[in-house]
Amino acid sequence: MVASKDSGENLVSVQVDDHWISVPRGTRMIEACKQAAAEVPHYCYHPKLTSPGNCRMCLVEMGMPPRPSPGEEPELDADGHAKINWMPRPVIACANTVVDGMGIRTQSLLAKECRQGVMEFLLINHPLDCPICDQAGECTLQEYSVEHGNGQSRFLESKVKKPKNVEIGPRIRLDDERCVLCSRCVRFSKEVVDDDVFGFVDRGSHSVLTVHPDRKLENNYSLNTVDICPVGALTSNDFRFKMRVWFMRETKSLCTGCARGCNTVVGSREGKIYRQSPRENNDVNSAWMCDTGRMEYHQLENPARLTEPMIKRGKKHRTVDWPEAICRAARDLTKFKGEQLAIIASGRMTNEELYLTRTLAESLQPGVVDIVKREGEGDDYLSHCDKNPNVNGARKVLKIRSPGSKLKSIRKRIVEDKIKALLVIGEDLIDCGFTEGELSSLQCLVSSHIIANPTAKMSHVVLPGAGYAEKRGSMINATGRLQRLNKAIDPPGQSREDWEILHELNRAVDGCDGVTELADVFTQMASTLSIFKGLSLSRIGDLGVDVMDTGETVPLLEREARRVSEGLIVG
Amino acid sequence: MADPRYIAGKKPHPRERRMIFRNVDRSGWDASIATYRKDGGYRELKKALKMKPAAVTDEVKASGLRGRGGAGFPTGVKWGFIPPDNNKPIYLICNADESEPGTFKDRYIIHQDPHQLLEGILISSYAVGAKVAYIYIREEFPEGAVILERAIEEARTAKLLGKKILGTDFECEIYIHRGAGAYICGEETGLIESLEGKRPYPRIKPPYFPAVLGLYMCPTIVNNVESLCHVKHVMAMGGKKYAQLGTPRNTGTRILCVSGDVQKPGYFEIEVGKLTMGELIEDLCGGMKKGRKLKAVIPGGSSAKVLRAGETYTIRDGDKEKTIGLPDIPMDFDSLAACGSMAGSGGVIVMDDSRDMTWVLNNINTFYAHESCGQCTPCREGSLWMKKITDRMLSGGGVPSDVETLVSVGNNIAGRTICAFGEACAWPTQSFVAKFPEEFKKHTSRRNIGKALNPETKTASAGLGD
Ligand SMILES: Cc1cc2nc3c(=O)[nH]c(=O)nc-3n(C[C@H](O)[C@H](O)[C@H](O)COP(=O)(O)O)c2cc1C
């Protein structure tokens, strides 16, 4: 919203469908209607993008208070508002802002006729693809044609033919016959991610969306265009034809691809994830996410997923049940003390897991605890160069001062035979520069991971954990926001949520940890760590809470704020 | 200044009042600056530069000059829309896209009297505070662009362009921009987008009123070629004196371009409102073609609503109202509007009784379906739909519901689009079908199904029964 302080002066009275409401000056008519619970149907309007006003779906009837001549008093209605003069021409609600005393009719005959007319125009050349279209079920064209269409076609002509199934980039296909030319994708690419790759060619009814002849839609945010496309014109190769949207369960969660912690919705059915899309959070990721993060869920489908606990006997692993695996891990680990034992945890772990690692460390008293650093390339939008989603959690909860700084000395001390036992949680040490020789010299190597990686292969005890979409917990992102990860699907086979594994280990080592469910872990954490004071897992809410001031800002949000202040977008 | 002489056969009709077209078809005249100056050219610029810019604008306001590009908006009032506290550059754009079918006046100014236009642009730029002016000339006028380039070079050499124009502090550059070959480039915000190097997608108004957020989001005044030329004459005569030309609220002269089924089609500069439609057709154009009767007139470019011979209209005459017929309509802005059409761009298209109105409408529909920019839904989809319906009707495939469908498609476009192209493409359909219902029904009656219109003559003599 444009006006930040809702002081009386900044508020104006607007009549929406006969009811008067107060909204901040400068509010778009469409947003005022929304506040009055009179949702105005629209295609091209998107609060995060500029308003071209091209679809004409949001046409409403508008009226203004009369301007009385000097000395003349305006005629008042029963509520004491000046009587409204209704305009004969409809106006678009998306790009026009309210003024004091304005009247808006979203349900008048004129408004309804306008919508019906636009719906008919959009449908005459639209192909009959619904039965094979991925968008079916969440298609605004389908939805509005039921609500605002006229049911019967008067169109006796042949439809305009346009290109179908065009590969416009590595991840997206375009069907021009389905496109309603709303330009959302064009504007997103140009305005949000500075990739002006889309454009329209030809004119009139033959207008088609295309990408620049020498270029592809391949920026790392390209899949957001699929989300905002109101119809099935842009489809994701990844999701195409895989699942009907109405069958999917939606779980609000987070991306763990980097320290941004973009808010997501995970779509799944019967234990399988079909897609992941961004969820609006104006303190984190606006309404977007990067393609890399979006595709991360595929790691959960890795055929090398660990599904059962294992114990190494001789050179071979054999599967065991959980009590045996935990018992063995605890027995082996407790044989070593101080100097002899090290724990390597992960910046991908949740706060709860990190907390239980900390209580475990309090019992086991290892000489050193560290996590693996995960530096990568960030960009000027959302993607953060820290590819660990919860380094701030590791700092605060596990008290890691300088992530990854001790790994070198751990290796050295393994070689020197000072460290004899290692507990590795959620990391592959070979991938972090450890050698097989080093790991094989350990007397005790216990590891937990989701993939049968080289570290697992060398481990004496292997504890199969859960992927990020298979568990609950909290994380703190780069800007210090505490957010909640939710469980979309069950971990495969016998594998378990990591907090449970750590909880069992704690119990096996120390008897009792006073925890029966995940929420208890947070409660314990909140009683010992001041930043979590007064919070609980449920109180974090869907959008998270700021718990630290890291001094970091989000480049994409800063630019968005600038566009809001210039009045270009609603935000 | 002696009265000009004209080349043989091109002598203006005595009822014309040649001002803007004074030098068009003039014998011994050419487009050079020497010829123009010898005839007193650039004197009005000198006069204007001695005045305050606001005083020039006041003269234009006093003159009552209304835009000649289509909408007939008062030019001085438009200039006054530039925000007073503006601190951005101001641009002036001369709209030389002349693309409304039936209109052919600006090209003669450009071809034969380019310095008149440059002088008008310079005076107007001075008045509005523009240091840069563009002439957006349609792609299909390649020769006009060359002539204007040459004229600009001459003006620069004569120190009428650049810094310190005529020794004053006024500076101004004029650039030619070749158009992008589309009708919509003539719509002022589409033009601005095109000038910025983009597709000519018209902008929504509000908020993008050119005088506030125009070219590069700076205040911009867009005026038609002819309008800008009038500014020179307002300067010459003074606003008040100019306002005595024509009729009240419809001042000055304007060029009418007559095409169609008349004996002598062509351009005629008349005092606005001092001539009726009948006089225009009978006197200036020599009447209808032999043996033919007037059937209909589109009075202001192809998008104007058609007027049917035999109709009557009620217009105001002073304080009274009076009823008139088509030949009695005074050729001015307000009268044509009162008769349900518009003066528009001055393109008068006359049709005789040999014309099949469905074919005429189909011809117009074909143009608009081709020229819709495709940005907004109603016009994009509706313009082609209307064309397809009239196509089908002409090829013998009409069905009774077509007439109703045509009108409702038009109704669903007009007033609901981003730019006035929506009206431009809907008005023909709305008016033709409303005024010639019997002709459209003929193409949709069962008896005539399968009977196509004679594609050669495109006339109603193709054997369609009633
Ligand atoms: C579809 C469309 C096409 C237009 N084409 C022209 C044109 O070719 N030339 C022109 O001067 N004005 C054209 N106009 C009008 C311009 O938008 C604008 O109103 C005009 O240039 C203003 O000049 P004036 O005030 O001097 O008339 C067109 C308008 C529309 C809606």
Ligand code: SF4
């Ligand atoms: S592809 Fe989708 S988002 Fe892009 S213009 Fe077409 S309908 Fe709009």
Ligand code: SF4
């Ligand atoms: S920016 Fe980071 S958190 Fe956001 S989607 Fe990409 S990888 Fe995930």
Ligand code: SF4
């Ligand atoms: S009315 Fe027609 S020409 Fe104007 S913006 Fe819409 S589609 Fe383009």
Ligand code: FES
């Ligand atoms: S939402 Fe498309 S015009 Fe308003």
